[in-house]
Amino acid sequence: MRRNTQKIFASKIARALVTLVLMVTSVFVLMRCAGDPVTVLLGPDATADMRAAYSGELGLDRPILAQYLAYLHNIVRGSLGVSYVYRQDALGVVLSHLPLTLILTCSALTLAAVTGVAGGIAAAVFPSSFIGRACTIGTVVGLCVPSFFLAIVLMLAFSIQLNWLPTGGAEGWRSLVLPAITMAAASSAVLARYTRVAVREALDSRYVLAALARDIPFWRILIHHVLPNAAVPILTILGLLIGGAVTGSTVVETVFSWPGIGNLFVTSVGNRDVPVVQAIVLLAGTAMIMTNLAVDLGYTWLDPRSKSSET
Amino acid sequence: MTSSIEPPHVYTARASSEPILELRNVDFCYPAARRSAAEVLGGSRLHKINMIVRRGKAHGLIGESGSGKSTIAKLLLGLTAPQSGQIFFDGELLRPDRLAAFRLRVQPVFQSPLDALDPITPIGKQIIAPLLVNFNMKSSECQARLAAAISAVGLSGEILGKLPHQISGGQAQRVNIARALILDPEVLICDEPVSALDMTVQAQILNLLSDLRESRGLSLLFISHDIRSVAYLCSEITVLKRGSIVESGSRDEVLLDPKTDYMKSLLEAVPNSGLGLETASPSKPFSRQIGRRDLPAEG
């Protein structure tokens, strides 16, 4: 049994590594497809010296495999080219935007976790009451209304009509409220949906029936029997949401001019600032794969049944 | 077994005791990844299988579930290849490049007739599908062969437009036999063809197979766990136990004089013992010929 678990862990880690290598490789292939990588990486207005130095570093005259290895070497060293908008190391530019994104993401995810799980439980426990219906409808709306539109509606209502909160920027907690709510909405809807299914499934099970027959009060059943069993899928979804947070933040940060990575991402794509985009993709992709792996491993750890299941 | 009333047929010109299908020292084991599928199909490993199906004869293959009967059927249909050993058809070694031609002459009849039909295609199209796939045939000729196949299995034309869920299990099995016959094969591999059907229908299908064998000179490999239907239909019987052959010979040898305890226990497990053959009551569906024509010694 123990060896089995280790084997599964090893295979999952191997799979994540393969995915990582595939991602890095496909970025490399995409860059090569686009034409002369020196122009792509240094921008159209680089000097001849810079071009010569960089193409020497990349070894463009060498065979493609050697170039690929040089590219991997550069990634490992953390040298991802120079942003030709900021004229700085691309990775440094990206990392300098990281803290604000983390603040936004953390507050949004906290909000989403609380409202999503609460809403999901409410929708599962009281399916036909007003609260339950409201949660169900809220879920559909949260899933279907694109976040940029929600952002605009919120802005229209709270910033322009009521003038309570600023429309953008990152000064103080007041400017955090609307972006966090917008970003939380979609995640909260996803969470609520899965929580509802998981809790409902647990409520339908025989152990809950058995607990009821023993006259255990409902809140105790909920806390001791239902929630622990519903926890695994909920945690899985939460993990996936954390991994996707960087891309989730692009739209919200752009609409509210929140100077985080997402905003930088969109501006850089607009400027075709390839080194920065590449740095963000590699960074966020790695983060995503790592969280996926962590969720996977945690899932295996938590749920003994998943050990026997296939991929 | 009398062969006096054999009708004229292309393939019956040669001596009827000549082997048509032969397994020589066949070993087979499912690869680990497919083992679950193997268990579902009731198959398992096979060990040193030697078996001969003779032209124009019905050969019975008996064994408990899991003894490897269906695996032998899969091997003989070219659906999987043996790990070692050879399969000979008509004196020629079965090789991948001969598989297509081989399949034209060896056709299956499966256990669950409704599953063997595509649920969303009309019956008529399914019966002629083998012709369309294999030959570039004119539609008038297709229709002619379709009509011939249909009448050979005793179905009426109105079934052709129906979908599989609109027909009964017995009709479905007749459709399957018609689909197999439309290629005019020499051998039918019948893998438990009647065990999913109810008793009266079982008798009809068995009689149909028996008639087809006589009228067309078909060779049958009849795989079943039901000793009574094997006893009724087959002149030679092979007994399989956990992937090995434990007994083989003519029907009388195997059924009336079993040499192994395994076969004895199988015989004892038959309800209405004495095989239900000799002492069959008139209500027994396929008792009409048994004991008189087929088991003269005990009659």
Place this chain on the structure above:
Amino acid sequence: MSTARAREWTWNIVRASKDRRDLRRPPQIGLYVAAIWIVGCLLIAALAQVISPYHPAEISLDARLSPPLFFGGTLDHLLGTDELGRDVLARLIYSIQISMLVAVGGTFISTLLGVSLGFLAAELGGLIDEGVMALVDMQAAVPFMMTALLVITIFGNSLALFVCLVGLHGWERHARIARGLALTARNRLHVTAARTYNASRVHIYARHILPACAPTIVVGMTLGLTETVLLESTLSFLGLGIQPPMSSLGNMVGFGRDYLMTAWWIALAPGLVIAATAIALMRISEALRQTESRSASFTFT
């Protein structure tokens, strides 16, 4: 609350689900409205050139920023005009056309790609299977938005490229579903029977396996369509998708954002259309999933 009442209340909660399952007749009205909305959108998309009251690029400087009908506007411009005096309704109709084109085209491409790769993986197995599944894993692990933005940065943008790009979205789900269904279907007896009469692999997949998978794939397509609509509008909103002079629902909202203070209707009208379309599509896919009894499990992306 007395103990007896508490018990009754508790039992009601637990029983609720079973009662609901028996009465699970989806409210049909919502479904009809959703279907009518989608058919309407497709009709509008098909007939945009005929039914549009104005040309979408027609500028009338006299009627700039005129509000919609019931908010002080006139019958000339039902949904008002934008900063250049272009009719919002006309632009909306043309945007629906482009958005529908991209969404339907993208979904078609992704389904085709996903189903073919899934079938290939299922049939050939071995290294090809591993390779396809590794690609699927990668596509699922890296949010598509990121891939899309990277591709746009490197290759620039055009309508054809954009449709193909949108078509890359969601193929991994189709591939996973198609592979799983094919692995089951190819072991069904009627497929085995087809193999025994020399049917080729292409024949088996086209005639036997694809029809068996079709219902589930259609459910996946409606779900994919919802996501494609949202993806297209988001990218266009960010100014990275459909480029002017063409306009899609997303980039209408994007340009309308600049006039939010003075002319909210420019952004609100296309935004509402996007939301309504997505909700309608989701409703339809939900209903299809319920009717399709052998549905594959809902996969999260």
